[in-house]
Every structure is written in structure tokens, then in C-alpha cells.
Amino acid sequence: AQSVTQPDIHITVSEGASLELRCNYSYGATPYLFWYVQSPGQGLQLLLKYFSGDTLVQGIKGFEAEFKRSQSSFNLRKPSVHWSDAAEYFCAVAATAGKSTFGDGTTLTVKP
Amino acid sequence: GAGVSQSPRYKVAKRGQDVALRCDPISGHVSLFWYQQALGQGPEFLTYFQNEAQLDKSGLPSDRFFAERPEGSVSTLKIQRTQQEDSAVYLCASSQDRGRNRELFFGEGSRLTVL
Numbered sequence: 001a002q003s004v005t006q007p008d009i010h011i012t013v014s015e016g017a018s019l020e021l022r023c024n025y026s027y028g029a030t031p032y033l034f035w036y037v038q039s040p041g042q043g044l045q046l047l048l049k050y051f052s053g054d055t056l057v058q059g060i061k062g063f064e065a066e067f068k069r070s071q072s073s074f075n076l077r078k079p080s081v082h083w084s085d086a087a088e089y090f091c092a093v094a095a096t097a098g099k100s101t102f103g104d105g106t107t108l109t110v111k112p
Numbered sequence: 113g114a115g116v117s118q119s120p121r122y123k124v125a126k127r128g129q130d131v132a133l134r135c136d137p138i139s140g141h142v143s144l145f146w147y148q149q150a151l152g153q154g155p156e157f158l159t160y161f162q163n164e165a166q167l168d169k170s171g172l173p174s175d176r177f178f179a180e181r182p183e184g185s186v187s188t189l190k191i192q193r194t195q196q197e198d199s200a201v202y203l204c205a206s207s208q209d210r211g212r213n214r215e216l217f218f219g220e221g222s223r224l225t226v227l
Contacts, residue, residue: 043203
């Protein structure tokens with residue numbers, strides 16, 4: 001069975017500071033991994049995805065994530081956070097086809 | 113259409129009423145998914161269609177929940193005899209779901225409140 005753990009429920013960073021959101025997954029084979037962002041009252045939007053190849057993937061809005069098989073992790077990073085990045089962030093893992101399983105999310109607050 | 117469209121956006125039902133939630137996926141997307149999102153939680157899988165075939169309904173919480181996609185496009189999630197614990201946001205997503213294109217495209221959700 002596939003599962004995702006996001007250890008941090010809530011993170012607060014200052015605008016301009018760097019960000020790292022943690023994600024650990026459990027899946028028996030090479031996973032498909034995703035990060036999504038959700039603003040209040042909105043659906044989820046894809047930030048980036050990993051399937052294979054280069055373990056450092058770039059996404060939209062200046063985000064990147066690194067796949068580390070040895071640690072079963074797929075942490076999301078951004079060098080300099082903007083106030084508009086305040087939202088909820090979800091990590092997800094998918095089998096080769098079919099459903100994605102989501103973590104419980106990390107809420108990001110950005111201080112001015 | 114340009115994106116996934118869900119209706120109604122908000123639904124208030126009295127306990128025991130039946131509700132129907134509609135999802136119009138992105139044109140050409142083979143796969144369609146329904147998720148339930150409770151307050152402060154991540155989306156929980158309900159069911160999955162590939163074209164008109166319902167391939168996985170393991171997440172449906174009870175036999176009061178029923179989903180269909182008769183022509184392989186629009187889908188309806190029906191909840192019979194609603195209970196307060198059914199209150200949640202119901203998210204629909206579609207996907208090409210093949211090759212490298214397995215990411216989900218979500219609608220804005222239907223928020224159900226059961227009184």
C-alpha cells in the first residue's frame with residue numbers, strides 16, 4: 001500500500017527566507033511523486049512531479065524538489081519565499097496508474 | 113473545457129436527503145477521480161474511472177455513495193440519505209493517466225454541508 005507523511009502541519013517563514021517542506025512516502029516500487037498547492041477555496045494545482053531520471057526536479061513558481069530513494073523522501077524547496085506562496089501544500093504518491101495518495105498537508109504562513 | 117468544472121460549488125442538505133454532485137472533466141482526459149477532503153485533511157480517494165469503467169471504488173465509505181460516468185465524460189457522485197459525517201469538500205480530478213502524464217487536474221470542489 002502506498003502512503004505519504006508530511007511531518008510538519010504548519011510552517012511559518014519570513015518573506016525572502018528559504019523554505020523546505022518535508023515529505024516521506026511508502027511505496028513498494030519506483031513511485032510517481034507530486035507536490036500540489038491549494039489556496040483557500042480552490043482546488044489543488046500541480047507544482048511539480050517526479051517519475052524517473054534526474055532526482056532534482058524543477059516546478060512552477062520557482063519551486064524545486066529532490067527525490068532521495070534511500071530516505072524515501074521528496075522534499076519541496078524554494079530559495080526565497082514570496083507572500084503569495086502562503087497556502088497549503090500537499091505531497092502525493094501514485095502507482096503506475098490509478099489513484100494518488102495524499103499527505104495531510106503543510107500550511108505555509110509567510111511573515112512580512 | 114479549459115479546466116475541470118464541478119457543480120454545485122456549495123450544497124446544504126438536511127440529514128437524510130439525497131445529493132448529486134457533478135463533474136465535467138477536461139476534454140480528452142481518460143481518467144476521472146473523486147476525492148473527499150475533510151477540514152484540515154488531505155484529499156482521500158473515493159473512486160476512479162477509466163473512460164466509463166469504474167476501476168476502483170475502494171474508497172467509497174458506504175453503500176450510500178455511488179458514482180457513475182456513463183458516457184466516459186461527465187461524472188456524477190451521488191450520496192443517499194446524507195449524514196452529518198458526509199460534510200466535506202468533494203474534489204473531482206481528471207488525468208491523461210498514461211506515460212509521464214499522470215498528474216491530476218482538479219476542479220474547485222463541491223462543499224457539502226449536512227445539517
